[in-house]
Amino acid sequence: MSGPLAGALGFAAVLVLIALRIPVAVAMGVVGTIGYGLVNGWATLGFVLGRAPYESISPAGLSVLPLFIMMGVFSAHGGLSKSLYGFVASLIGHFRGGLALATVGACAIFGAVCGSAIATAATMGRVAMPEMRRAGYDDRLSSASVAAGGTLGVMIPPSILFVIYGLMTEQSIGKLLAAGILPGILGTLLYMGAVSWSTARDPKLGPAGPRSDWAARIRAGRDVWQVVVLFGVVLGGMYVGLFSPTEAAAVGAFGAVVLAWAGGKLNRSNARQAVVETALTTGMIFTILIGAGIFNYFIDSTGLTDALVKWVGDLGLSRWTVMLLLMVMYIILGALMDELAMMLLTVGPVFKLIVALGFDPIWFGVMFVTVCEIGMIMPPVGINLFVIQGVSGLPLQTIVRGIMPFVVADCFRMLILALVPALATWLPGRMG
């Protein structure tokens, strides 16, 4: 059997094991181990299993991940989400669909301190869903706006997906995080457009609420400065070269803990819960990194990547056709598996392909994260759909029925990013 064929069968085997309920991390690790043994001889197993796990979790640059996770978790437990939602709702809640618009806006701002789509959706869902129900919003619109808005957490920096993409492809994490700002804002506006389109078609989905006066708006905005300061210090510090990404993440984590504590929101019970959530997310992500590390040893040894690049080159397709096919493949994969696993499983070979085709690696990172956002809200396994189902208790079908305008908005965003790549590359290009 040829090496590249063994690599392709390895991908298929991972998918089979995942379908058998084996965790993605374990499936990748097991297939990587057995595949490497088959291709290179069983005597080499000790080399892979002895080295890959340590190499996968020990690079100093990875400390960014648990620190950004900690920042997001403590911000959520510190009550920032409620303040944000109250403030944005006081500004635009009186429009038709205003509370859903506020949900999307608050998700975007919360995404600026939290790098996880799941955490953003779960946190904002708990705050926004009851408010929208009280205001008579249709469950389809309210649940879908939180599920989609939550995905902005992985585009607007700090973003866990950008950090992992940067580490895997050896791109500057600072530049990748900066690259997410404008597409994140664009995504927010397009999601708001999706809300407006939905309520214009059927006004009963989101009736207009009462208008807040300026005194109420100023009162509601009192606690929002915390998010602005935290985001400004972390991202601004990195952008102007004051901090390295690790230091910025440490400042963010420290700041989130201090702000939660100073605001009187951090009692013993939720501090404990925050630590547990930080540990669980960290343990889950790094176990996937170990599995992916072993799997990538196997894939590298098969020569699959080079064969793929050559095969695509021989097809004679234009590079944009290849990109379109890749994006369609990712949308399908994203609908079936977790986005982090999808990234770790495929980015190695695909990255070499897109660089060989002359695409900008930073721009592709933004496109990849956008397609991940689609995967997070795409049935049957869009993770944010399940998060909102868990938070709201609504049937999955209700959430799915409201989500399509947001999926279309995401596809539209990808089209704009393809037509205007500068949206992703201009800010990082200005960094030193």
Add this chain to the structure above:
Amino acid sequence: MLRRADRIALGLAFFGVCVLGLATLALMADIAMRRTVDVSITGIVDVTQLAQMFCVALAMPMAFLRESHVGVEFITDPLPKRWLVAVKGFAHLVGAVFMAAIAWYSLKQAGIQVDQGDKSQTLGLPVAIYWAPLIAGALLSAAASMLLAVRDLTVTRTK
């Protein structure tokens, strides 16, 4: 048994996050000192990397025990309950064997590096203390996964 294991896993995860918290404070102090008196804490990268190893590796057993790992469930969800539990048990068993293999081969690799006298870059800390959390985390993750496998497979047999 599972409850006791959860307490141990929780304690380890807490310890790991606290170690990272201390490294965060050291990083903050380093930034402040660099900006004010132009002095950096020697070996801050070594310390951060060590804290990261503790936080990450000691969080893994709890992630296994609480079944927090990413997986696809909708394909097997329609199975009859007895089959579903068996599939879950099989998945935990595979996880246990995989993590045990990682622990064993990491131990062997750590032994080689210790024999070679490898040390951390700046502080010269023995490399064994970087490997220790990974080996412990992998071993305990294997134990956690095995406990869940025994739970599920025992239920299957008694039904």
